[in-house]
Amino acid sequence: MNKPETVKMSAADIAPDRAGPFISDQGRSRQWMNWFFADKGRMFWILQTAGWLGFFALHILSVSTFVAGRTSIALLYSAASSLIGFLTTSILARPIYRFARRQGPILILSIVIISTIAMAVLMSAMKAQTFGFLIGQEWMELNGDNLGTINYLLLLLPSMPANLFLLGSWAGFYFGINYYLKLRNEMERTILSARLADQAQLKMLRYQLNPHFLFNTLNAISTLVLEQDGKQANAMLTQLSAFLRYSLDSDPLQKTTLAEEVRALELYLAIEKTRFGDRLTVTFDIEEETKDAYVPSLILQPAIENAIKYAIAQMESGGEITIIAKREGGALVLKVCDNGLNAPEDPAALLRNVKTGVGLVNMRDRLNYLYQGRAEFSLCHVDPQGLCVSLRMPFENRGQK
Missing domain, CATH: 3.30.565.10 (Histidine kinase-like ATPase, C-terminal domain)
Known part of the structure:
Protein backbone atom coordinates (compact mmCIF):
# COMPACT_ATOMS: atom_id res chain seq x y z
CA MET A 1 0.00 0.00 0.00
CA ASN A 2 1.19 3.50 -0.79
CA LYS A 3 -1.09 5.15 1.71
CA PRO A 4 -1.48 4.03 5.31
CA GLU A 5 -5.14 4.93 5.47
CA THR A 6 -7.85 2.86 3.90
CA VAL A 7 -9.70 5.02 1.40
CA LYS A 8 -13.37 5.48 2.30
CA MET A 9 -15.91 6.23 -0.37
CA SER A 10 -19.62 6.81 -0.45
CA ALA A 11 -22.03 8.26 -2.95
CA ALA A 12 -21.96 11.61 -1.15
CA ASP A 13 -18.17 11.72 -1.41
CA ILE A 14 -18.21 11.79 -5.23
CA ALA A 15 -18.26 15.48 -6.11
CA PRO A 16 -19.99 16.42 -9.38
CA ASP A 17 -16.78 17.71 -10.92
CA ARG A 18 -14.95 14.54 -10.02
CA ALA A 19 -17.49 11.97 -11.20
CA GLY A 20 -16.53 9.92 -14.20
CA PRO A 21 -14.66 6.80 -15.22
CA PHE A 22 -11.32 8.27 -14.07
CA ILE A 23 -12.26 9.14 -10.46
CA SER A 24 -9.09 7.81 -8.88
CA ASP A 25 -6.66 9.10 -11.49
CA GLN A 26 -4.76 12.35 -11.29
CA GLY A 27 -3.49 14.83 -13.88
CA ARG A 28 -4.99 17.52 -16.05
CA SER A 29 -6.14 15.13 -18.77
CA ARG A 30 -7.95 12.90 -16.27
CA GLN A 31 -9.54 15.92 -14.59
CA TRP A 32 -10.76 17.16 -17.97
CA MET A 33 -12.23 13.74 -18.76
CA ASN A 34 -13.96 13.69 -15.38
CA TRP A 35 -15.43 17.14 -16.08
CA PHE A 36 -16.57 16.00 -19.53
CA PHE A 37 -18.27 12.80 -18.35
CA ALA A 38 -19.71 14.23 -15.13
CA ASP A 39 -22.77 15.91 -16.68
CA LYS A 40 -24.77 14.14 -19.42
CA GLY A 41 -26.44 17.33 -20.63
CA ARG A 42 -23.14 19.16 -20.98
CA MET A 43 -21.59 16.17 -22.72
CA PHE A 44 -24.52 15.99 -25.19
CA TRP A 45 -24.21 19.61 -26.28
CA ILE A 46 -20.44 19.41 -26.61
CA LEU A 47 -20.66 16.29 -28.77
CA GLN A 48 -23.67 17.64 -30.68
CA THR A 49 -21.95 20.91 -31.53
CA ALA A 50 -18.62 19.26 -32.37
CA GLY A 51 -20.32 16.61 -34.50
CA TRP A 52 -22.30 19.00 -36.65
CA LEU A 53 -19.33 21.35 -37.02
CA GLY A 54 -17.42 18.37 -38.29
CA PHE A 55 -20.26 17.56 -40.68
CA PHE A 56 -20.20 21.17 -41.90
CA ALA A 57 -16.47 20.95 -42.61
CA LEU A 58 -16.91 17.63 -44.41
CA HIS A 59 -19.85 18.97 -46.42
CA ILE A 60 -17.76 21.95 -47.57
CA LEU A 61 -14.91 19.68 -48.64
CA SER A 62 -17.10 17.13 -50.43
CA VAL A 63 -20.18 18.94 -51.78
CA SER A 64 -19.26 22.62 -51.89
CA THR A 65 -15.78 22.05 -53.30
CA PHE A 66 -16.00 19.07 -55.65
CA VAL A 67 -19.64 19.41 -56.77
CA ALA A 68 -20.43 23.12 -56.68
CA GLY A 69 -16.97 24.59 -56.94
CA ARG A 70 -17.03 26.24 -53.49
CA THR A 71 -19.34 29.10 -54.50
CA SER A 72 -21.02 31.34 -51.96
CA ILE A 73 -24.35 29.59 -52.63
CA ALA A 74 -22.75 26.18 -52.08
CA LEU A 75 -21.21 27.35 -48.80
CA LEU A 76 -24.59 28.70 -47.68
CA TYR A 77 -26.20 25.38 -48.56
CA SER A 78 -23.55 23.51 -46.52
CA ALA A 79 -24.22 25.78 -43.54
CA ALA A 80 -28.00 25.37 -43.94
CA SER A 81 -27.73 21.57 -44.20
CA SER A 82 -25.64 21.41 -41.05
CA LEU A 83 -28.03 23.72 -39.19
CA ILE A 84 -31.04 21.63 -40.31
CA GLY A 85 -29.32 18.49 -39.05
CA PHE A 86 -28.40 20.17 -35.77
CA LEU A 87 -31.96 21.40 -35.14
CA THR A 88 -33.62 18.16 -36.22
CA THR A 89 -31.52 15.98 -33.93
CA SER A 90 -31.70 18.47 -31.05
CA ILE A 91 -35.41 19.30 -31.15
CA LEU A 92 -36.91 16.07 -32.52
CA ALA A 93 -34.51 13.12 -32.37
CA ARG A 94 -33.22 13.61 -28.83
CA PRO A 95 -36.60 13.72 -27.01
CA ILE A 96 -38.03 10.91 -29.17
CA TYR A 97 -35.04 8.64 -28.61
CA ARG A 98 -34.99 9.54 -24.92
CA PHE A 99 -38.60 8.36 -24.68
CA ALA A 100 -37.77 5.23 -26.69
CA ARG A 101 -34.94 4.27 -24.30
CA ARG A 102 -37.48 3.73 -21.52
CA GLN A 103 -39.51 1.21 -23.58
CA GLY A 104 -39.16 -2.49 -24.25
CA PRO A 105 -36.93 -3.91 -27.02
CA ILE A 106 -39.68 -4.30 -29.68
CA LEU A 107 -41.24 -0.91 -28.99
CA ILE A 108 -37.91 0.89 -28.91
CA LEU A 109 -36.97 -0.59 -32.29
CA SER A 110 -40.32 0.38 -33.79
CA ILE A 111 -40.15 3.95 -32.47
CA VAL A 112 -36.59 4.45 -33.68
CA ILE A 113 -37.24 3.10 -37.20
CA ILE A 114 -40.49 5.00 -37.76
CA SER A 115 -39.25 8.28 -36.27
CA THR A 116 -35.93 8.11 -38.12
CA ILE A 117 -37.69 7.62 -41.48
CA ALA A 118 -40.10 10.47 -40.72
CA MET A 119 -37.24 12.79 -39.71
CA ALA A 120 -35.29 11.83 -42.84
CA VAL A 121 -38.28 12.86 -44.99
CA LEU A 122 -38.56 16.11 -43.04
CA MET A 123 -34.84 16.84 -43.45
CA SER A 124 -35.04 16.12 -47.18
CA ALA A 125 -37.98 18.52 -47.53
CA MET A 126 -36.26 21.24 -45.52
CA LYS A 127 -33.08 20.89 -47.56
CA ALA A 128 -35.08 20.97 -50.81
CA GLN A 129 -36.80 24.17 -49.75
CA THR A 130 -33.48 25.69 -48.73
CA PHE A 131 -31.89 24.69 -52.05
CA GLY A 132 -34.87 26.12 -53.93
CA PHE A 133 -34.65 29.35 -51.97
CA LEU A 134 -30.95 29.72 -52.79
CA ILE A 135 -30.98 28.92 -56.52
CA GLY A 136 -34.69 29.06 -57.48
CA GLN A 137 -37.41 26.46 -58.06
CA GLU A 138 -36.28 25.63 -61.58
CA TRP A 139 -34.20 22.78 -60.18
CA MET A 140 -37.40 21.12 -58.95
CA GLU A 141 -38.90 21.13 -62.43
CA LEU A 142 -35.63 19.83 -63.89
CA ASN A 143 -35.49 17.12 -61.29
CA GLY A 144 -39.11 16.19 -62.03
CA ASP A 145 -38.34 15.88 -65.73
CA ASN A 146 -35.39 13.60 -64.98
CA LEU A 147 -37.46 11.38 -62.66
CA GLY A 148 -40.60 11.52 -64.79
CA THR A 149 -42.86 12.61 -61.92
CA ILE A 150 -44.16 15.76 -60.25
CA ASN A 151 -44.97 14.02 -56.93
CA TYR A 152 -43.20 16.06 -54.27
CA LEU A 153 -42.39 13.08 -52.04
CA LEU A 154 -40.95 11.13 -54.96
CA LEU A 155 -38.79 14.11 -55.84
CA LEU A 156 -37.25 13.86 -52.38
CA LEU A 157 -36.23 10.22 -52.82
CA PRO A 158 -32.71 10.89 -54.19
CA SER A 159 -31.68 12.68 -51.01
CA MET A 160 -33.37 10.19 -48.64
CA PRO A 161 -30.55 7.59 -48.39
CA ALA A 162 -27.99 10.21 -47.33
CA ASN A 163 -30.33 11.64 -44.67
CA LEU A 164 -31.28 8.16 -43.44
CA PHE A 165 -27.61 7.27 -43.14
CA LEU A 166 -26.93 10.54 -41.32
CA LEU A 167 -29.77 10.10 -38.82
CA GLY A 168 -29.03 6.39 -38.39
CA SER A 169 -25.42 7.18 -37.55
CA TRP A 170 -26.55 9.86 -35.11
CA ALA A 171 -28.97 7.39 -33.48
CA GLY A 172 -26.20 4.81 -33.19
CA PHE A 173 -23.93 7.28 -31.42
CA TYR A 174 -26.77 8.49 -29.21
CA PHE A 175 -27.84 5.06 -28.00
CA GLY A 176 -24.28 3.77 -27.81
CA ILE A 177 -23.06 6.61 -25.62
CA ASN A 178 -26.15 6.48 -23.40
CA TYR A 179 -25.86 2.73 -22.88
CA TYR A 180 -22.15 3.13 -22.17
CA LEU A 181 -22.94 5.77 -19.53
CA LYS A 182 -25.63 3.53 -18.06
CA LEU A 183 -23.20 0.61 -17.92
CA ARG A 184 -20.54 2.84 -16.39
CA ASN A 185 -22.95 4.05 -13.71
CA GLU A 186 -23.99 0.48 -12.94
CA MET A 187 -20.33 -0.50 -12.61
CA GLU A 188 -19.68 2.48 -10.32
CA ARG A 189 -22.66 1.52 -8.17
CA THR A 190 -21.48 -2.09 -8.05
CA ILE A 191 -17.96 -1.04 -7.05
CA LEU A 192 -19.34 1.40 -4.48
CA SER A 193 -21.67 -1.26 -3.06
CA ALA A 194 -18.76 -3.69 -2.80
CA ARG A 195 -16.64 -1.08 -1.01
CA LEU A 196 -19.44 -0.22 1.38
CA ALA A 197 -20.03 -3.91 2.03
CA ASP A 198 -16.32 -4.38 2.78
CA GLN A 199 -16.38 -1.36 5.08
CA ALA A 200 -19.45 -2.72 6.88
CA GLN A 201 -17.69 -6.08 7.24
CA LEU A 202 -14.58 -4.38 8.61
CA LYS A 203 -16.62 -2.41 11.11
CA MET A 204 -18.44 -5.55 12.19
CA LEU A 205 -15.15 -7.38 12.69
CA ARG A 206 -13.57 -4.45 14.54
Whole structure:
Protein backbone atom coordinates (compact mmCIF):
# COMPACT_ATOMS: atom_id res chain seq x y z
CA MET A 1 0.00 0.00 0.00
CA ASN A 2 1.19 3.50 -0.79
CA LYS A 3 -1.09 5.15 1.71
CA PRO A 4 -1.48 4.03 5.31
CA GLU A 5 -5.14 4.93 5.47
CA THR A 6 -7.85 2.86 3.90
CA VAL A 7 -9.70 5.02 1.40
CA LYS A 8 -13.37 5.48 2.30
CA MET A 9 -15.91 6.23 -0.37
CA SER A 10 -19.62 6.81 -0.45
CA ALA A 11 -22.03 8.26 -2.95
CA ALA A 12 -21.96 11.61 -1.15
CA ASP A 13 -18.17 11.72 -1.41
CA ILE A 14 -18.21 11.79 -5.23
CA ALA A 15 -18.26 15.48 -6.11
CA PRO A 16 -19.99 16.42 -9.38
CA ASP A 17 -16.78 17.71 -10.92
CA ARG A 18 -14.95 14.54 -10.02
CA ALA A 19 -17.49 11.97 -11.20
CA GLY A 20 -16.53 9.92 -14.20
CA PRO A 21 -14.66 6.80 -15.22
CA PHE A 22 -11.32 8.27 -14.07
CA ILE A 23 -12.26 9.14 -10.46
CA SER A 24 -9.09 7.81 -8.88
CA ASP A 25 -6.66 9.10 -11.49
CA GLN A 26 -4.76 12.35 -11.29
CA GLY A 27 -3.49 14.83 -13.88
CA ARG A 28 -4.99 17.52 -16.05
CA SER A 29 -6.14 15.13 -18.77
CA ARG A 30 -7.95 12.90 -16.27
CA GLN A 31 -9.54 15.92 -14.59
CA TRP A 32 -10.76 17.16 -17.97
CA MET A 33 -12.23 13.74 -18.76
CA ASN A 34 -13.96 13.69 -15.38
CA TRP A 35 -15.43 17.14 -16.08
CA PHE A 36 -16.57 16.00 -19.53
CA PHE A 37 -18.27 12.80 -18.35
CA ALA A 38 -19.71 14.23 -15.13
CA ASP A 39 -22.77 15.91 -16.68
CA LYS A 40 -24.77 14.14 -19.42
CA GLY A 41 -26.44 17.33 -20.63
CA ARG A 42 -23.14 19.16 -20.98
CA MET A 43 -21.59 16.17 -22.72
CA PHE A 44 -24.52 15.99 -25.19
CA TRP A 45 -24.21 19.61 -26.28
CA ILE A 46 -20.44 19.41 -26.61
CA LEU A 47 -20.66 16.29 -28.77
CA GLN A 48 -23.67 17.64 -30.68
CA THR A 49 -21.95 20.91 -31.53
CA ALA A 50 -18.62 19.26 -32.37
CA GLY A 51 -20.32 16.61 -34.50
CA TRP A 52 -22.30 19.00 -36.65
CA LEU A 53 -19.33 21.35 -37.02
CA GLY A 54 -17.42 18.37 -38.29
CA PHE A 55 -20.26 17.56 -40.68
CA PHE A 56 -20.20 21.17 -41.90
CA ALA A 57 -16.47 20.95 -42.61
CA LEU A 58 -16.91 17.63 -44.41
CA HIS A 59 -19.85 18.97 -46.42
CA ILE A 60 -17.76 21.95 -47.57
CA LEU A 61 -14.91 19.68 -48.64
CA SER A 62 -17.10 17.13 -50.43
CA VAL A 63 -20.18 18.94 -51.78
CA SER A 64 -19.26 22.62 -51.89
CA THR A 65 -15.78 22.05 -53.30
CA PHE A 66 -16.00 19.07 -55.65
CA VAL A 67 -19.64 19.41 -56.77
CA ALA A 68 -20.43 23.12 -56.68
CA GLY A 69 -16.97 24.59 -56.94
CA ARG A 70 -17.03 26.24 -53.49
CA THR A 71 -19.34 29.10 -54.50
CA SER A 72 -21.02 31.34 -51.96
CA ILE A 73 -24.35 29.59 -52.63
CA ALA A 74 -22.75 26.18 -52.08
CA LEU A 75 -21.21 27.35 -48.80
CA LEU A 76 -24.59 28.70 -47.68
CA TYR A 77 -26.20 25.38 -48.56
CA SER A 78 -23.55 23.51 -46.52
CA ALA A 79 -24.22 25.78 -43.54
CA ALA A 80 -28.00 25.37 -43.94
CA SER A 81 -27.73 21.57 -44.20
CA SER A 82 -25.64 21.41 -41.05
CA LEU A 83 -28.03 23.72 -39.19
CA ILE A 84 -31.04 21.63 -40.31
CA GLY A 85 -29.32 18.49 -39.05
CA PHE A 86 -28.40 20.17 -35.77
CA LEU A 87 -31.96 21.40 -35.14
CA THR A 88 -33.62 18.16 -36.22
CA THR A 89 -31.52 15.98 -33.93
CA SER A 90 -31.70 18.47 -31.05
CA ILE A 91 -35.41 19.30 -31.15
CA LEU A 92 -36.91 16.07 -32.52
CA ALA A 93 -34.51 13.12 -32.37
CA ARG A 94 -33.22 13.61 -28.83
CA PRO A 95 -36.60 13.72 -27.01
CA ILE A 96 -38.03 10.91 -29.17
CA TYR A 97 -35.04 8.64 -28.61
CA ARG A 98 -34.99 9.54 -24.92
CA PHE A 99 -38.60 8.36 -24.68
CA ALA A 100 -37.77 5.23 -26.69
CA ARG A 101 -34.94 4.27 -24.30
CA ARG A 102 -37.48 3.73 -21.52
CA GLN A 103 -39.51 1.21 -23.58
CA GLY A 104 -39.16 -2.49 -24.25
CA PRO A 105 -36.93 -3.91 -27.02
CA ILE A 106 -39.68 -4.30 -29.68
CA LEU A 107 -41.24 -0.91 -28.99
CA ILE A 108 -37.91 0.89 -28.91
CA LEU A 109 -36.97 -0.59 -32.29
CA SER A 110 -40.32 0.38 -33.79
CA ILE A 111 -40.15 3.95 -32.47
CA VAL A 112 -36.59 4.45 -33.68
CA ILE A 113 -37.24 3.10 -37.20
CA ILE A 114 -40.49 5.00 -37.76
CA SER A 115 -39.25 8.28 -36.27
CA THR A 116 -35.93 8.11 -38.12
CA ILE A 117 -37.69 7.62 -41.48
CA ALA A 118 -40.10 10.47 -40.72
CA MET A 119 -37.24 12.79 -39.71
CA ALA A 120 -35.29 11.83 -42.84
CA VAL A 121 -38.28 12.86 -44.99
CA LEU A 122 -38.56 16.11 -43.04
CA MET A 123 -34.84 16.84 -43.45
CA SER A 124 -35.04 16.12 -47.18
CA ALA A 125 -37.98 18.52 -47.53
CA MET A 126 -36.26 21.24 -45.52
CA LYS A 127 -33.08 20.89 -47.56
CA ALA A 128 -35.08 20.97 -50.81
CA GLN A 129 -36.80 24.17 -49.75
CA THR A 130 -33.48 25.69 -48.73
CA PHE A 131 -31.89 24.69 -52.05
CA GLY A 132 -34.87 26.12 -53.93
CA PHE A 133 -34.65 29.35 -51.97
CA LEU A 134 -30.95 29.72 -52.79
CA ILE A 135 -30.98 28.92 -56.52
CA GLY A 136 -34.69 29.06 -57.48
CA GLN A 137 -37.41 26.46 -58.06
CA GLU A 138 -36.28 25.63 -61.58
CA TRP A 139 -34.20 22.78 -60.18
CA MET A 140 -37.40 21.12 -58.95
CA GLU A 141 -38.90 21.13 -62.43
CA LEU A 142 -35.63 19.83 -63.89
CA ASN A 143 -35.49 17.12 -61.29
CA GLY A 144 -39.11 16.19 -62.03
CA ASP A 145 -38.34 15.88 -65.73
CA ASN A 146 -35.39 13.60 -64.98
CA LEU A 147 -37.46 11.38 -62.66
CA GLY A 148 -40.60 11.52 -64.79
CA THR A 149 -42.86 12.61 -61.92
CA ILE A 150 -44.16 15.76 -60.25
CA ASN A 151 -44.97 14.02 -56.93
CA TYR A 152 -43.20 16.06 -54.27
CA LEU A 153 -42.39 13.08 -52.04
CA LEU A 154 -40.95 11.13 -54.96
CA LEU A 155 -38.79 14.11 -55.84
CA LEU A 156 -37.25 13.86 -52.38
CA LEU A 157 -36.23 10.22 -52.82
CA PRO A 158 -32.71 10.89 -54.19
CA SER A 159 -31.68 12.68 -51.01
CA MET A 160 -33.37 10.19 -48.64
CA PRO A 161 -30.55 7.59 -48.39
CA ALA A 162 -27.99 10.21 -47.33
CA ASN A 163 -30.33 11.64 -44.67
CA LEU A 164 -31.28 8.16 -43.44
CA PHE A 165 -27.61 7.27 -43.14
CA LEU A 166 -26.93 10.54 -41.32
CA LEU A 167 -29.77 10.10 -38.82
CA GLY A 168 -29.03 6.39 -38.39
CA SER A 169 -25.42 7.18 -37.55
CA TRP A 170 -26.55 9.86 -35.11
CA ALA A 171 -28.97 7.39 -33.48
CA GLY A 172 -26.20 4.81 -33.19
CA PHE A 173 -23.93 7.28 -31.42
CA TYR A 174 -26.77 8.49 -29.21
CA PHE A 175 -27.84 5.06 -28.00
CA GLY A 176 -24.28 3.77 -27.81
CA ILE A 177 -23.06 6.61 -25.62
CA ASN A 178 -26.15 6.48 -23.40
CA TYR A 179 -25.86 2.73 -22.88
CA TYR A 180 -22.15 3.13 -22.17
CA LEU A 181 -22.94 5.77 -19.53
CA LYS A 182 -25.63 3.53 -18.06
CA LEU A 183 -23.20 0.61 -17.92
CA ARG A 184 -20.54 2.84 -16.39
CA ASN A 185 -22.95 4.05 -13.71
CA GLU A 186 -23.99 0.48 -12.94
CA MET A 187 -20.33 -0.50 -12.61
CA GLU A 188 -19.68 2.48 -10.32
CA ARG A 189 -22.66 1.52 -8.17
CA THR A 190 -21.48 -2.09 -8.05
CA ILE A 191 -17.96 -1.04 -7.05
CA LEU A 192 -19.34 1.40 -4.48
CA SER A 193 -21.67 -1.26 -3.06
CA ALA A 194 -18.76 -3.69 -2.80
CA ARG A 195 -16.64 -1.08 -1.01
CA LEU A 196 -19.44 -0.22 1.38
CA ALA A 197 -20.03 -3.91 2.03
CA ASP A 198 -16.32 -4.38 2.78
CA GLN A 199 -16.38 -1.36 5.08
CA ALA A 200 -19.45 -2.72 6.88
CA GLN A 201 -17.69 -6.08 7.24
CA LEU A 202 -14.58 -4.38 8.61
CA LYS A 203 -16.62 -2.41 11.11
CA MET A 204 -18.44 -5.55 12.19
CA LEU A 205 -15.15 -7.38 12.69
CA ARG A 206 -13.57 -4.45 14.54
CA TYR A 207 -16.55 -3.81 16.85
CA GLN A 208 -16.96 -7.48 17.72
CA LEU A 209 -16.02 -6.82 21.34
CA ASN A 210 -16.11 -10.07 23.29
CA PRO A 211 -18.94 -9.88 25.84
CA HIS A 212 -16.89 -12.12 28.15
CA PHE A 213 -14.37 -9.31 28.58
CA LEU A 214 -17.06 -6.85 29.64
CA PHE A 215 -18.78 -9.42 31.82
CA ASN A 216 -15.57 -10.42 33.61
CA THR A 217 -14.47 -6.80 34.04
CA LEU A 218 -17.81 -5.67 35.44
CA ASN A 219 -17.92 -8.76 37.66
CA ALA A 220 -14.45 -7.91 39.00
CA ILE A 221 -15.56 -4.33 39.68
CA SER A 222 -18.66 -5.64 41.45
CA THR A 223 -16.47 -7.87 43.62
CA LEU A 224 -14.25 -4.93 44.52
CA VAL A 225 -17.31 -2.89 45.49
CA LEU A 226 -18.62 -5.69 47.69
CA GLU A 227 -15.21 -5.93 49.35
CA GLN A 228 -15.43 -2.15 49.87
CA ASP A 229 -12.26 -1.59 47.86
CA GLY A 230 -13.62 1.62 46.34
CA LYS A 231 -10.24 2.94 45.24
CA GLN A 232 -9.42 -0.15 43.21
CA ALA A 233 -12.94 -0.36 41.79
CA ASN A 234 -12.81 3.29 40.73
CA ALA A 235 -9.42 2.77 39.09
CA MET A 236 -10.74 -0.22 37.19
CA LEU A 237 -13.82 1.73 36.03
CA THR A 238 -11.58 4.55 34.83
CA GLN A 239 -9.42 2.10 32.90
CA LEU A 240 -12.46 0.42 31.36
CA SER A 241 -13.95 3.78 30.39
CA ALA A 242 -10.71 4.92 28.75
CA PHE A 243 -10.33 1.69 26.80
CA LEU A 244 -13.94 1.65 25.60
CA ARG A 245 -13.70 5.31 24.59
CA TYR A 246 -10.62 4.56 22.52
CA SER A 247 -12.28 1.47 21.03
CA LEU A 248 -15.41 3.34 19.99
CA ASP A 249 -13.67 6.52 18.82
CA SER A 250 -11.07 4.81 16.65
CA ASP A 251 -12.16 4.27 13.06
CA PRO A 252 -11.95 0.59 12.03
CA LEU A 253 -11.28 1.67 8.44
CA GLN A 254 -8.27 3.78 9.43
CA LYS A 255 -4.89 2.81 10.77
CA THR A 256 -3.04 4.12 13.77
CA THR A 257 0.60 4.21 14.80
CA LEU A 258 1.96 1.27 16.72
CA ALA A 259 2.81 3.61 19.61
CA GLU A 260 -0.88 4.59 19.93
CA GLU A 261 -1.89 0.96 19.60
CA VAL A 262 0.45 -0.02 22.43
CA ARG A 263 -1.04 2.70 24.66
CA ALA A 264 -4.52 1.31 23.99
CA LEU A 265 -3.35 -2.22 24.74
CA GLU A 266 -1.80 -0.99 27.99
CA LEU A 267 -5.24 0.29 29.02
CA TYR A 268 -6.74 -3.08 28.20
CA LEU A 269 -4.00 -5.01 29.97
CA ALA A 270 -4.18 -2.75 33.03
CA ILE A 271 -7.77 -3.94 33.49
CA GLU A 272 -6.73 -7.57 33.13
CA LYS A 273 -3.79 -7.15 35.52
CA THR A 274 -6.20 -5.73 38.08
CA ARG A 275 -8.27 -8.90 37.69
CA PHE A 276 -5.39 -11.39 37.76
CA GLY A 277 -2.85 -9.55 39.91
CA ASP A 278 0.45 -11.46 40.20
CA ARG A 279 -0.88 -14.25 38.01
CA LEU A 280 -0.25 -12.12 34.92
CA THR A 281 3.04 -10.62 33.71
CA VAL A 282 3.12 -8.58 30.52
CA THR A 283 6.28 -7.82 28.55
CA PHE A 284 6.47 -5.37 25.64
CA ASP A 285 9.37 -5.99 23.25
CA ILE A 286 8.89 -3.13 20.79
CA GLU A 287 11.72 -2.03 18.49
CA GLU A 288 12.06 1.74 18.48
CA GLU A 289 11.83 2.12 14.69
CA THR A 290 8.48 0.33 14.61
CA LYS A 291 6.68 2.76 16.90
CA ASP A 292 5.68 5.11 14.09
CA ALA A 293 4.57 2.25 11.82
CA TYR A 294 0.89 2.14 10.90
CA VAL A 295 -1.23 -0.82 11.98
CA PRO A 296 -4.99 -1.52 12.01
CA SER A 297 -6.52 -0.19 15.21
CA LEU A 298 -6.79 -2.76 18.01
CA ILE A 299 -5.60 -5.52 15.71
CA LEU A 300 -3.76 -7.29 18.57
CA GLN A 301 -6.54 -7.06 21.13
CA PRO A 302 -8.29 -10.32 20.09
CA ALA A 303 -4.99 -12.24 20.36
CA ILE A 304 -4.36 -10.86 23.85
CA GLU A 305 -7.93 -11.60 24.87
CA ASN A 306 -7.58 -15.13 23.53
CA ALA A 307 -4.36 -15.62 25.50
CA ILE A 308 -5.93 -14.37 28.73
CA LYS A 309 -9.08 -16.44 28.37
CA TYR A 310 -7.57 -19.76 27.28
CA ALA A 311 -4.07 -19.56 28.82
CA ILE A 312 -3.70 -17.14 31.73
CA ALA A 313 -7.14 -17.81 33.23
CA GLN A 314 -6.32 -21.54 33.36
CA MET A 315 -3.10 -20.99 35.32
CA GLU A 316 -2.81 -20.52 39.07
CA SER A 317 0.41 -18.51 38.73
CA GLY A 318 3.22 -17.59 36.37
CA GLY A 319 1.10 -16.43 33.45
CA GLU A 320 3.09 -14.47 30.89
CA ILE A 321 2.17 -12.57 27.75
CA THR A 322 4.84 -11.11 25.49
CA ILE A 323 4.03 -8.56 22.79
CA ILE A 324 6.71 -8.27 20.11
CA ALA A 325 7.09 -5.77 17.28
CA LYS A 326 10.02 -5.75 14.89
CA ARG A 327 10.89 -4.75 11.37
CA GLU A 328 12.08 -7.31 8.85
CA GLY A 329 13.03 -5.52 5.64
CA GLY A 330 9.87 -3.98 4.22
CA ALA A 331 7.60 -5.86 6.61
CA LEU A 332 6.34 -5.23 10.12
CA VAL A 333 6.07 -8.34 12.28
CA LEU A 334 3.81 -8.36 15.34
CA LYS A 335 3.55 -11.25 17.78
CA VAL A 336 1.49 -12.04 20.85
CA CYS A 337 2.90 -15.03 22.73
CA ASP A 338 1.77 -16.70 25.94
CA ASN A 339 2.99 -19.59 28.09
CA GLY A 340 -0.36 -21.31 28.47
CA LEU A 341 -0.46 -25.01 29.38
CA ASN A 342 -3.24 -25.99 26.99
CA ALA A 343 -1.90 -24.79 23.65
CA PRO A 344 -2.74 -27.42 21.02
CA GLU A 345 -0.04 -29.24 19.06
CA ASP A 346 -1.84 -28.13 15.90
CA PRO A 347 -2.53 -24.40 16.50
CA ALA A 348 -4.39 -24.10 13.17
CA ALA A 349 -7.15 -26.19 14.72
CA LEU A 350 -8.07 -23.15 16.82
CA LEU A 351 -9.29 -21.35 13.71
CA ARG A 352 -11.74 -24.16 13.01
CA ASN A 353 -13.16 -24.09 16.53
CA VAL A 354 -16.26 -21.88 16.61
CA LYS A 355 -15.88 -21.37 20.35
CA THR A 356 -12.19 -20.57 20.71
CA GLY A 357 -11.32 -19.23 17.26
CA VAL A 358 -13.64 -16.24 16.86
CA GLY A 359 -11.11 -13.59 17.86
CA LEU A 360 -8.28 -15.15 15.84
CA VAL A 361 -10.45 -15.51 12.74
CA ASN A 362 -11.45 -11.88 13.28
CA MET A 363 -7.78 -10.82 13.11
CA ARG A 364 -7.09 -12.92 10.02
CA ASP A 365 -10.13 -11.58 8.17
CA ARG A 366 -9.32 -7.94 8.98
CA LEU A 367 -5.81 -8.41 7.61
CA ASN A 368 -7.22 -9.94 4.43
CA TYR A 369 -9.66 -7.06 3.93
CA LEU A 370 -7.12 -4.34 4.63
CA TYR A 371 -4.07 -5.70 2.80
CA GLN A 372 -5.65 -7.84 0.05
CA GLY A 373 -3.29 -10.78 0.32
CA ARG A 374 -0.16 -8.75 1.20
CA ALA A 375 -0.26 -9.70 4.88
CA GLU A 376 0.27 -13.02 6.65
CA PHE A 377 -1.38 -14.50 9.73
CA SER A 378 0.01 -17.56 11.47
CA LEU A 379 -0.16 -19.55 14.70
CA CYS A 380 2.67 -21.59 16.17
CA HIS A 381 3.39 -23.65 19.25
CA VAL A 382 5.94 -22.22 21.68
CA ASP A 383 8.49 -24.43 23.44
CA PRO A 384 8.21 -25.61 26.09
CA GLN A 385 4.60 -24.45 26.29
CA GLY A 386 2.34 -21.76 24.95
CA LEU A 387 0.95 -20.27 21.76
CA CYS A 388 2.24 -17.46 19.56
CA VAL A 389 0.05 -15.44 17.19
CA SER A 390 2.10 -13.81 14.45
CA LEU A 391 1.10 -11.05 12.00
CA ARG A 392 3.24 -9.92 9.09
CA MET A 393 2.19 -6.83 7.09
CA PRO A 394 3.76 -4.14 4.89
CA PHE A 395 5.77 -1.62 6.89
CA GLU A 396 4.10 1.79 6.52
CA ASN A 397 4.83 5.07 8.27
CA ARG A 398 4.31 8.81 7.78
CA GLY A 399 7.19 9.00 5.33
CA GLN A 400 5.23 6.80 2.92
CA LYS A 401 2.10 9.00 2.82
